[in-house]
Amino acid sequence: MNIKTQKIVGQVIFVLLAFYLDGLMKWAFLNNMNTGNFMILPQIMLMAIVLLSMRIDNRRHLLTYGIIFGVMYDSYYFGIIGLYTVLLPLIMIGIDHFKFLFIKANIGYELSIYFLALTFLQTGIYVLERLLQQTSTDVLDFITYVLGPTLLWNMIVFFVLYIPLANLSDWLVKYRRENK
Amino acid sequence: MQKFFSNKKLIILMVILIVTFGLLAVTVNIRDNKDTPPAVQQVGNDVVSVVGGVFAYPTNALKNVSSEFSDLYNTYTENKHLKARIDELSQNKVKLQVVQEENKKLKEELKLDATLTDYSTVNASVLSRSPSSWQSYLTINRGSTSGLKKNMPVMSGKGLIGRIIEVDKISSKVELISTNNELNDKFASEIMGDNNNSITGVVSRYDSDSGKLVMENVNDTKSIKKGQRVMTSGLGGVTPRGLYIGKVYGIKKDNYGMTNSVYITPAAELRNFTVVTIIKSQVSGER
Numbered sequence: 001m002n003i004k005t006q007k008i009v010g011q012v013i014f015v016l017l018a019f020y021l022d023g024l025m026k027w028a029f030l031n032n033m034n035t036g037n038f039m040i041l042p043q044i045m046l047m048a049i050v051l052l053s054m055r056i057d058n059r060r061h062l063l064t065y066g067i068i069f070g071v072m073y074d075s076y077y078f079g080i081i082g083l084y085t086v087l088l089p090l091i092m093i094g095i096d097h098f099k100f101l102f103i104k105a106n107i108g109y110e111l112s113i114y115f116l117a118l119t120f121l122q123t124g125i126y127v128l129e130r131l132l133q134q135t136s137t138d139v140l141d142f143i144t145y146v147l148g149p150t151l152l153w154n155m156i157v158f159f160v161l162y163i164p165l166a167n168l169s170d171w172l173v174k175y176r177r178e179n180k
Numbered sequence: 181m182q183k184f185f186s187n188k189k190l191i192i193l194m195v196i197l198i199v200t201f202g203l204l205a206v207t208v209n210i211r212d213n214k215d216t217p218p219a220v221q222q223v224g225n226d227v228v229s230v231v232g233g234v235f236a237y238p239t240n241a242l243k244n245v246s247s248e249f250s251d252l253y254n255t256y257t258e259n260k261h262l263k264a265r266i267d268e269l270s271q272n273k274v275k276l277q278v279v280q281e282e283n284k285k286l287k288e289e290l291k292l293d294a295t296l297t298d299y300s301t302v303n304a305s306v307l308s309r310s311p312s313s314w315q316s317y318l319t320i321n322r323g324s325t326s327g328l329k330k331n332m333p334v335m336s337g338k339g340l341i342g343r344i345i346e347v348d349k350i351s352s353k354v355e356l357i358s359t360n361n362e363l364n365d366k367f368a369s370e371i372m373g374d375n376n377n378s379i380t381g382v383v384s385r386y387d388s389d390s391g392k393l394v395m396e397n398v399n400d401t402k403s404i405k406k407g408q409r410v411m412t413s414g415l416g417g418v419t420p421r422g423l424y425i426g427k428v429y430g431i432k433k434d435n436y437g438m439t440n441s442v443y444i445t446p447a448a449e450l451r452n453f454t455v456v457t458i459i460k461s462q463v464s465g466e467r
Contacts, residue, residue, distance in 0.1 A: 008253065014414075016231075019306070020231075020232050020235045021235075022311045023232070023307070023308025023309060023310065023311060023319070024235055024236065024239045025311075026308070026309045026310065026311045027239065027306065027308050027309040027318075028239050028242070029241055037388055037389065039313040039315060041311045041312065042311050042432075043311065061248070071224075072224070072228060073201065075217075075221050075224055075225055075228075075318075076224075076225055076228045076229070076232075076319070077208075077308075077311060077312060078310065078312055078315050078317075079211055079217070079345070079346050079353060080207045080208055080211070080315075081203050081204070081206060081207045081221075082199075082200050082201075082202075082204035082207060083204070084205035085434055086196065086200045086203075092198075109330040126314075128200075128204060129314055132204055132205070132208055134208070134314055134315070135313075135314040138315070144314045158235070173292060174287070
């Protein structure tokens with residue numbers, strides 16, 4: 001196995017771990033099923049995806065990741081295919097398109113990009129589900145009870161986990177940067 | 181026309197839109213109509229769930245430990261309370277045994293094979309919960325190979341928690357009773373009255389403001405009292421009779437003053453459990 005495949009395997013395992021963490025975190029400590037209105041949705045996988053797409057330069061590579069993990073997420077967690085499957089690649093392409101604006105990735109940039117990506121993703125899911133009548137929540141309730149708490153929680157987690165996660169994803173992509 | 185088709189970005193945008201809505205519409209419809217998702221999706225979900233099990237077991241163990249600690253904290257007061265009830269319980273147990281025996285004999289006499297109260301159970305452990313606001317699903321590690329089917333009711337230790345919505349080969353999804361969904365999640369239920377007159381209705385919605393289940397289409401609200409027990413009535417065929425849902429909390433009129441809805445405190449504390457029980461009814465009703 002050459003180093004390129006090794007790095008790709010590493011990236012896939014990184015995203016997969018984050019994928020499972022989403023479900024487990026929701027199950028283990030954000031499991032408010034009969035108390036409270038607030039819905040906190042852990043989006044650790046999106047963190048991994050954002051960090052990787054800030055570092056990987058190959059657009060086709062990004063698109064493949066987006067579609068594969070999107071389909072997995074939809075099928076395993078939602079039972080409806082077409083939410084993450086479409087939104088995730090769009091986010092990744094978007095980040096790839098605009099990342100030339102940033103000279104060097106630092107916590108401020110990445111935090112704000114993650115914020116935008118999360119808002120886009122949650123709003124996209126809400127709009128699509130509303131269209132398909134999977135929910136009857138109105139917009140204000142969505143912003144107050146779902147989007148707000150989710151953003152807050154995830155921003156804090158991103159802030160806390162930034163240094164290890166960023167170093168890890170640097171290391172996972174490094175090889176490609178040197179060979180450019 | 182030439183110019184339109186030469187614009188690559190527009191075409192890509194169009195394709196994306198078509199694919200999105202196509203996929204969404206197809207999967208939503210398939211989920212509502214057919215018994216199971218397509219085979220490819222089943223296999224995919226199973227593979228993901230098997231790997232997910234590796235992470236889920238330590239998490240569940242941790243969760244059990246933490247709930248044991250909180251149990252330990254309450255032990256003293258709980259013990260006092262339980263001691264008072266233990267005599268009553270053993271009495272009831274003996275009585276239940278006798279009655280069950282009698283019931284069995286009477287059924288044989290009448291040549292009844294299975295009634296609405298007969299069911300068998302399958303235990304499963306929970307792998308994860310969907311990080312989604314409107315699809316509150318649990319993924320469990322049993323599927324069609326264990327005989328699960330769509331729409332079977334699911335209990336945790338104390339009471340009803342939901343219903344199976346998607347069955348794969350070795351994993352399936354449970355939709356929680358607390359989902360506020362217009363289409364699914366309706367349980368035919370009854371309130372146990374004082375003098376054995378049962379009041380029937382349908383538990384149809386979840387009030388997320390108060391955390392109570394709402395029972396509608398109630399035929400008689402006069403004799404309902406706070407604290408009466410609510411259970412499934414077995415009408416409709418899929419759910420057997422006698423699964424405990426919760427206790428009556430109060431009665432509220434709807435906005436137009438036309439119908440009364442009964443608010444129920446759910447018995448299942450939808451928080452501290454790692455194992456669920458799936459109920460397989462032995463009477464198959466009309467589909």
